Amino acid sequence: MPLISVHNLVKEFSGQRVLNGINLEVYEGDLKVVMGPSGCGKSTLLRCLNRLIEPTSGTIHFRGQDITGADVDIRALRQSIGFVFQQFALYRHLSVLDNVTLALLKLRGMSKAEAEEKALHELNRLGIATHRDKYPSQISGGQKQRVALARALAMDPVVIFFDEPTSALDPVMSREVADLINQMRAENVTMLCVTHDLRLARQISDRVVFLDEGVVKAEDTIDHLCNAHSDSKINDFFSSGVRGQ
Amino acid sequence: MSESLGMLDIFALLANGIGFTVLVTVTCSLTAMLVGLLIAGTRRLGFRAMNPFLDVYTYVFRGIPVLVLLFMVYFGLPGIGIKVPPLMAMALSLGLISGAYLAEVFRGALNAVDPAELLAAESMGMSRLQIFRYIEFPQMLRFSLPGMVNEFTSVLKYSPFAYTVGIPEITKQAIALTATTLRGTEIYFAVGVLYFAIFKILLMAVKFIERRYCAPDMLAS
Numbered sequence: 015m016p017l018i019s020v021h022n023l024v025k026e027f028s029g030q031r032v033l034n035g036i037n038l039e040v041y042e043g044d045l046k047v048v049m050g051p052s053g054c055g056k057s058t059l060l061r062c063l064n065r066l067i068e069p070t071s072g073t074i075h076f077r078g079q080d081i082t083g084a085d086v087d088i089r090a091l092r093q094s095i096g097f098v099f100q101q102f103a104l105y106r107h108l109s110v111l112d113n114v115t116l117a118l119l120k121l122r123g124m125s126k127a128e129a130e131e132k133a134l135h136e137l138n139r140l141g142i143a144t145h146r147d148k149y150p151s152q153i154s155g156g157q158k159q160r161v162a163l164a165r166a167l168a169m170d171p172v173v174i175f176f177d178e179p180t181s182a183l184d185p186v187m188s189r190e191v192a193d194l195i196n197q198m199r200a201e202n203v204t205m206l207c208v209t210h211d212l213r214l215a216r217q218i219s220d221r222v223v224f225l226d227e228g229v230v231k232a233e234d235t236i237d238h239l240c241n242a243h244s245d246s247k248i249n250d251f252f253s254s255g256v257r258g259q
Numbered sequence: 260m261s262e263s264l265g266m267l268d269i270f271a272l273l274a275n276g277i278g279f280t281v282l283v284t285v286t287c288s289l290t291a292m293l294v295g296l297l298i299a300g301t302r303r304l305g306f307r308a309m310n311p312f313l314d315v316y317t318y319v320f321r322g323i324p325v326l327v328l329l330f331m332v333y334f335g336l337p338g339i340g341i342k343v344p345p346l347m348a349m350a351l352s353l354g355l356i357s358g359a360y361l362a363e364v365f366r367g368a369l370n371a372v373d374p375a376e377l378l379a380a381e382s383m384g385m386s387r388l389q390i391f392r393y394i395e396f397p398q399m400l401r402f403s404l405p406g407m408v409n410e411f412t413s414v415l416k417y418s419p420f421a422y423t424v425g426i427p428e429i430t431k432q433a434i435a436l437t438a439t440t441l442r443g444t445e446i447y448f449a450v451g452v453l454y455f456a457i458f459k460i461l462l463m464a465v466k467f468i469e470r471r472y473c474a475p476d477m478l479a480s
Contacts, residue, residue, distance in 0.1 A: 064382055093384035103379035107398050107474050117383045120393060151476035169383070 015078055017042050017173060017204055018063065023072035025058055025228075032058045034228030035072070040173065040206055045199050047215050048208045050225035051251055056208040059225070060175050063206075064088075064095045077172070093121055096166025096174035100181045102158040104150040104165075110137070111146040114165045122169070136164040140194065156187035163194060167203075174198070176207040180214045192217035212236075212252065224248055264440055269449045272436055276429035277453060283418045283428055284457070286346055287354040288411050294358025299365035299399070304391060313362075320359035325417050328352040333424045345424040357414050364406035368399040401477045408465050412458060429453055 016039040025033040032055045040046045050056050061067040063074060065081065065088045074081050081091055104113050114133035118124045124132065137143040140160045145153055153161070159179060166174050176195070180188035188211065195218045198205060209215060215222050216236055224232040224239060226247050232239060240252045298317065301309050320328075329352035336343050343351065372395050380390045422431035433450045437443045 066378065066382055089384040089386065091384075092382055095382070097379065097382040099375060099379060101373075101375045103373070103375040105376055105380075105394055106373070107394075107401060107477060109474075116393060117385070120389060121384055149474040149476070151474060 016040060016075075017044075017077060018206070019075040020059075020063070021073045021075075023059070023062060023074065024070045025055070025062055025067065026070045031228055033062070033069070036225075036228070036230060038223065038230065040204065042204050043202050045195070045205045045207065045219055047219040047222045048206070048225055049210060049212070049215055049222045049251070050231075052210060054225045055228045056210075056225055057177055060097075060177050060206070060208050063175070064092050064097065093117075093169055094172045096163075096169060096171035098159070098162050098166055098174065098176045098179055100178035102150070102155070102162050102182070104158055104161055106150050109147050109149055110142070110153070110161050113150070113161055114168050117165070117169055133164070133168055136168045137161070139167070140164050154187065155183045156190040159183070159187070159191050160194065163198075167198075173204040173206060176205065176209070178209055178211070179207065180209065180211045185213070188214055189217070224251070226251075264442060266445060266449065269436070269442075269446055270453070273429055273432050273446070273449055273453060276427060276432035277457075279421070279426050279428035279431075280415075280418050280454075281457065283346065283349050283353075283421045283426060284411070284415045286350050287357060287414045287418070290350040290354025291357035291361050291410065291414065294355060295361030295365050298358070298362035299369060300391070300396075302362075302366065303369050303395065304387065317359045317362050320356050321363075323356060325353050325356055326420055326423070328356060329420055329424065345421065345426050348424050349418075349421050349426070353414060353417050353420065357410055360413075361403075361407065361410050364403045364410065365399055367406070368402035369395060371402045372398045398477075401473050404465065404469060404473075408462065411461060415454065415457060415461070 018038070018040040020036055020038040023033050023036040023038075024031065034055075036055075036059060038046075038048075038059075048056055048059065058067060062069045063076075065086075069082055072082070076091065079086075104110075105116065108116065111130065111133055114136060115124075115126075115129040118129035118132055119126065122129075134143055134146065137146060140163060142157055142160045142164065145157060145161075150158060150161070163174075179191050179195075183191065192214055195205065195207065199218070207214075207218065220235050220237075221233065222236055222239065223230055224234075231245060232243075232248055236252070239248055243249045243252065298313050302313055329348060332343055332351045333345065333348040376394055377390055380394050385393070418428060419430035421428050422434065429450055433446050437446050440446070
């Protein structure tokens, strides 16, 4: 049984269809990479999955349970999904350590000692524990993304969503993020990554889902998609990346 | 006697008023904080039905002179059977007016909170109230520090109005002292020095709080 199963998902914003019948499955231990041009609905898709955005129609099953209904405990759902954002979105008034402990203290009800132990474990795992007392403004972009990932991991999520995790980073830092994702993959963390960064996609996965105009256009290996595909949209998107390599 | 009155004596005689000046300033500032937070919080948490009332409040109270409202409360309300003690009259006039200004300071500060951080908190599974409590509110306080200092300074400088309702603060002492000694220049110079000293202590306290609690990129100065 898939961990996440999306069926015929539609999202309309004031009459405009951003998602036009998406079908997608994510299995436990998967690293699913969703690609597509800007405005194809990638971010909207992610946000529908944790109900930051309400889908117009279609079903989303999360661990076998339909989560599109009104009676779903949305906050519990969100706590089981780690979310890593493009702009890092670290809480700037909190130190690195406090960024990670906040949800443990306030949502999990842990004691301060427990929460700090858990947070330091995650920060150590990502090699950033030495910066525990710094503020977000004092660390680099790549380090911020590590903290953001540690913050997500600390909640022991069932799956982690990455929303364009490298868009705000230079190639060196992007590589750092790719390494992190690969590290997580080796540790069997289920991940769903949305990106238009073909270099990142290559570094973390062989296969990608290609999203365009609100539908899944293809799910194939990157090599296949890059080699003179018959669909002109796919060709345009992936060939630009080939030249860029 | 006026021949023998030195500067130190003047300060000593005025000192009786310092406690009252501080009391009036602190009372009115706390009232203003409470009102400002209540207004900004209500607006932010989206109780839409309240918005017209909040708009009218901030609009009207920013437009009334402090002294006029003070007289309305202190001399007007007894006419309809409500007797208001002097300190409360100050809180209900200067405090409420200052609260309207602070509400605007807080509103601006709340708008400076990064929406991405709020989205992150929401996707963590926090409730609207938790997001306000743990993310928006603490950041708002830090962002609004310069505006708050301005407002508290205004309150301090409006506090002499308290003498009109019989609170024996610094200015009141100075008036009494001048009436008996006719040494207005030295006395009001001393009054100015005292207000400046209170202002300076306030600034130092704020600087201390800022160093202690603000993230490096959130420092106001």
